Amino acid sequence: MVTMMVEGLEVAYGRRPILRGVTLPALRGGQITALLGPNAAGKSTLFRRIVGQLSGPGTVAVDGRALRDLSPQDAAQPCYLPQDTSANAVLTVFEAVLLAGKQGGSWSVTDAEADAVTRTLMMLEIEDLAGRGLGELSGGQRQMVGLAQALVRNPRILLLDEPTSALDLQRQVEVLHLLRDLAERDGLCVVVAIHDLNQALRFADQVVVLSHGSIVASGAPTDVLTPALLQEVYGVEARLETCSRGVPFLTVDGSVRRRRG
Numbered sequence: 001m002v003t004m005m006v007e008g009l010e011v012a013y014g015r016r017p018i019l020r021g022v023t024l025p026a027l028r029g030g031q032i033t034a035l036l037g038p039n040a041a042g043k044s045t046l047f048r049r050i051v052g053q054l055s056g057p058g059t060v061a062v063d064g065r066a067l068r069d070l071s072p073q074d075a076a077q078p079c080y081l082p083q084d085t086s087a088n089a090v091l092t093v094f095e096a097v098l099l100a101g102k103q104g105g106s107w108s109v110t111d112a113e114a115d116a117v118t119r120t121l122m123m124l125e126i127e128d129l130a131g132r133g134l135g136e137l138s139g140g141q142r143q144m145v146g147l148a149q150a151l152v153r154n155p156r157i158l159l160l161d162e163p164t165s166a167l168d169l170q171r172q173v174e175v176l177h178l179l180r181d182l183a184e185r186d187g188l189c190v191v192v193a194i195h196d197l198n199q200a201l202r203f204a205d206q207v208v209v210l211s212h213g214s215i216v217a218s219g220a221p222t223d224v225l226t227p228a229l230l231q232e233v234y235g236v237e238a239r240l241e242t243c244s245r246g247v248p249f250l251t252v253d254g255s256v257r258r259r260r261g
C-alpha cells in the first residue's frame, strides 16, 4: 500500500505566511483522510503545495521518495482535483475525460483508453453525459466530470478539494461511498477537503483540522471533533451524538461566537 508523508510545509503569498509548518499524519493507501478547517484556513494552499504548484520549505514523500524528484508521469504522483475546475466549452465530456486520462505518448486513441473512459463514466453513473459539451453542464454535472477526469488516471493518491460541494445529497453520498470502495478495494489513498463535518464523521478514517495555516488536531473523527475543538476552530456550540444505528453525528446549538480573521 502506498504511503505519503507530508512534513513541515510552509507557503507564503508574497510576504503573507499561509502555511506555518504543516506536518500531517501518515497518509496511507486504503484510507480516507478528511482535511477540515474554516474558510481561508489554507486547505487548497496545502493541496497546491503538496503537488508542487506552490513552492516553499518542507518535504512531501511517497513511499520514501521525495515528490520533487519524480517525473510528472510517475505513478506515485498524487492526482489533484481543484475546487474550481474551469470548463473548456469546446470539448465533450467524453473527450475531456479521455484527454485527462492520456499519460503522454501518442495522440491516437487506443481501444483500451476509450474503454477506460466509458468504464469511468459508468462508475460515476454519468455515461448519459458523454456526448454533451462541457459548457452546457450544470455545476454539479461539471463536478462529476472533474471526478471522472481524476479517476480515469487510475491514481494511487487522490487529493480532492471539496469534491461534493455542488452535488445534491444523493450524489454526495454516492461519491463518498465510491471513494470508500476504491480505498478499500484498490488501496487508493484519498485526502478530501470537506466542510460537511457529518460526512467526514461517516466516511473518513482520520481527520486533520487546519486553522490559520497550522494543524490543530488530527486522529479518529470521533476523537478529534470534540465540543472544545469545534468551539475553538469554528466558534460554534456543537456536540457529538449517536443515532439509533450507532452512527455519530453533530448537532449545532444556536450560539455562534464571531471568529477572528
Ligand SMILES: Nc1ncnc2c1ncn2[C@@H]1O[C@H](COP(=O)(O)OP(=O)(O)OP(=O)(O)O)[C@@H](O)[C@H]1O
Pocket: 013, 018, 037, 038, 039, 040, 041, 042, 043, 044, 045, 046, 083
Ligand atoms: N493566489 C493567491 N494569492 C494571494 N493569496 C491567496 C491566494 N490563494 C489563496 N490566498 C489566500 O490564502 C488564504 C488561504 O486560502 P485557501 O484557498 O488555501 O483556503 P481554504 O482553506 O481552501 O478556504 P476555503 O474553505 O474557503 O476554500 C486565504 O486568506 C486566501 O485569501
